[in-house]
Amino acid sequence: MSAVLKTLHPADAPLATTAQPTDHRALRFLTAGSVDDGKSTLIGRLLYDSRAILADQLDALHARAAGEPIDLSLLTDGLEAEREQGITIDVAYRYFATPRRKFIIADAPGHEQYTRNMVTAAAGSDAAVVLVDITKIDWRARPVQLLPQTRRHALLAHLLRVPGIVFAVNKIDAVDDPRRAFEATRDALLAFAQDAGIGALAGILPVSALRGDNVATPLKAAWYQGPSLLQLLESLPTTQERISGELLLPVQFVAREGDGTGNQPRTFWGRIAHGSVRAGDAVQLFPGGQTAVVAEVRRAGQQAAVAQAGESAGLVLDRQLDISRGDWIGSPGSLRATQRFTATLAWLDTEAAQIGRKYWVRHGNRWVQARIAAIEHRLDIHSLAPTDAHELAVNEIGTVVIELQQPLPVEPYGRNRVGGALIVVDPSSHRTSGALLVTSTD
């Protein structure tokens, strides 16, 4: 992030987007692609063209290239083992900015054994850019067959409810009839998205990461009138939880004024999951059930008139109540707890998910014990068909029924990310073993 702010777009470059982002949060997006799809090159290209790469980093690349064109993929593979094996192992975070926006890239490795990293990258992302290597597709065949990895990455992004899915059809410079190749691939992607229930895609674009075509600079081709990848990314919305309606606040941290253990006033801090809060609002606690009135709302050390979804707020209540981390504060009557729910489970641990075994789950700021009561089905990544399963191995995804040791106010993930997301932790290894996205509550 550096000399980009005035220089990126020539003044006459047409911008596809007219809508200004409504907030100023960085857009977080993940990039997914198979080995050799050119993902690292694409990221290198975004960083390079937005001048987030500086001279000394470039010098190192020129030195390695020894006269050949520089290999932009070397900019992103940071760990020794990655350079030894020529693959990306772990999620890497990259930063760049244009005059319009700050971006955070979660670079997820594409090969199968590290899919858990893609799940990690997807969980906090506003968008996913899935790389499609057009040179690996027989676009003259009918129907056009997509690569299994493409389906897998898009499906995973969809299952993890990443709001904007973008297909970047890469290496467009390397096919003999780019227009027909792109259009055939685009149609196959649209058909796949429809079959998979992905719904509206954020975009399908031709790019050449190697040459930089249609990444930051729009494609100069008569057959393509759409935006460049960067223009598209500049226009995508960040994920915003609803600020109207009922309040939901998971208590993160309880602050006590002054020293000692007496009955000092307490402030209950937490990041609002949905809704908003102001002084005078009535609230109800979970699991205690007591009601109270908000006496004061604080934001970062100062009093505030109102706080809303996505912001951390400190609430001072009008009466002394026993509230601790892990409890929830919500609008009266709005918190409905359950001990049983159905969820999508993405399994990330080499030790398979077993029915009946006790795990720790974290929901909001509370840890409770839980077990998988049933695996309804496992999703075949290639056919998208549900299949029977008795366990879920690493990188597998299924629909499961979860039983909790104590009730929690879970909500469908599609309605609210905070109320609908849980992690599963192995009680003996403490590894983060799975990600749960609530689909329905009983």
Add this chain to the structure above:
Amino acid sequence: MNARIDLDRLLPELDHRHLDWLEEEAIFILREVAATFERPALLFSGGKDSCVVLRLAEKAFKSHVQGRDYKGRLPFPLLHVDTGHNFPEVIEFRDRRVAEMGERLVVAHIDESIRRGTVRLADPLESRNGHQSVTLLEAIDEHRFDCLIGGARRDEEKARAKERIFSHRDSFGQWQPKEQRPELWTLFNTRHRPGEHFRAFPISNWTELDVWLYAAREQLPLPGLYYAHAREVVRRKGLLVPVTEVTPARSGEVVETATVRFRTVGDMTCTCPVESGAASAAEIVAETLTVTVSERGATRMDDRSSDASMERRKKEGYF
């Protein structure tokens, strides 16, 4: 908050409103540390990144008093690993800030580790930067810290780009990059066994530019050597090496006085300034926008030794 207007005037072309969101995220992480660990500590060296984290901690845990600083106390002490080769003005700044804020500072000295024999120097003037890991882990043992809050940023270096926000360390204090726990949403998994600990990085998603924008906006107190000043230097391998008692000029080198500032401040033996006339945070922002060399590339001798030097140090328990 008043500084915000100045920034708009000074840098009208620059949208800095994303700082609100970065601040929000960092404060959330700091409260998470305070709520989930029994004995955390905040690494404070007087460097700009740790000054930013310290300001964020004040906002997370103290009340702002109009016209004054923040009142109240942080729920954890500050910790500094003193190499014995720190710039004296930075140590002076560190102690002054700690006194002003009324916080508790724990200082772990590499010289103590040398006395104990746990750090052995091959050469009395060698860089002590890599040895900090030993002293840091000894301090963790001695004080039974279970989480250290650090100011590392992912944009600094390739190995740091792969770091989690809550990063697990085994009972030897080692980072195992291939065993990192997936970090999903903000459902951090901080479960650990006795003897293991965590590092937490609230400004992971900040860049060098963000840090300077924030420093300008917050009118953050920083050591003077971050701003343009006259200093005796020699030119060595494309770097400006400050002439100090531990980094004397070598024979044949010409000592000159240059107007410089430091982009990073660490051990004197491995930190170099850059030529610059930028005398305020806003001027540094303007300069950062046109800079062509990365922060560590311009200023750190230790990161130049190989592509993987940071990764190796981190595995051994470095910050």
